[in-house]
Amino acid sequence: MAHCLRLLILILALTGTVVMASGAYALLVVQSGDTLGAIAQRYAISVDDLIEFNRLSSTSLHPGDLLKVPYVAAMGGIAESDPLPPPGFRWHILQPGETISSLMVRYNLSLAAIVGANPGISSLDRLPVGLELLIPPGEGMMVALEPEQTVLDLVKIYGVSPVALARANQIGSPADLRPGQLLFLPGVTPRHALDRLAEVRERENTYIWPVHGRLTSFFGPRRLGMGTSNFHSGLDIAAPTGTPVVAARAGTVTFAGWSNRGFGNLVKIRHAGGAETWYAHFSRILVTVGQQVRQGEVVGRIGSTGISTGPHLHFEVHEGGRPHDPLRFLR
């Protein structure tokens, strides 16, 4: 019957693992003019089965009602291919220098949209080059349909509209869905992922001591005697020559070599958000420009090169393009 074509097959909820899983059904939105008889005929089941399956107390349907239509033998089994993203998504392979921020600009997407399409990422600031990220068509959240989970569950949990969900995922056939399939929940904010990533960012953006030792000179104006003074733009930490010095934060080495400004062997590391840390007077430099370093990774050894009165680390923290007191950042 032509009327039957007006039925919108929204959702197939698989509850079992193989064909004929009991409880498998399509979820339909009842349209104006639909009857139980028409639906039953369309899906080759009895009206009684429809009534029983939906625990209906009456045979009258109302437009907008959700109706489960059991699928008994309609499916060909559950495919085992890798989950594919819904239509409208693109893959982006992260290139050197690219960040979540640059993807937001490039694709004109919000942070929530990018996180929503990739809720499993480990960090906003330290993703590895070559990582494959999904670029969504808009805001929403990606979920993988779990075994025993029905799409109706997702509708209830996330408050997403069944119609919007069906449209975004182009669910048109009962065989379309299977456990593990990626489903895009349009308009849903990935709150848990955003909260988790904010915590990660907080942790990642804290500074650790690059080396432990006696603090021999603090940040700020410094008297040099004879009535002269200068501004000490870092913190001096004394330690024996050769002591390893580690990156205070993860980042990318932007300078590694001899400084003509009295710093001797100098390493600069640029961090997420544009901050930099400087490490001066090294006896040995153990990184090269362009190298990505983790927080805590050894970048050089204590020395007394350049203008220095003894083995120590001169440590600077730059934010907004100027040096700040490192003790503000170290705990």
Ligand SMILES: [Zn+2]
């Ligand atoms: Zn110094």
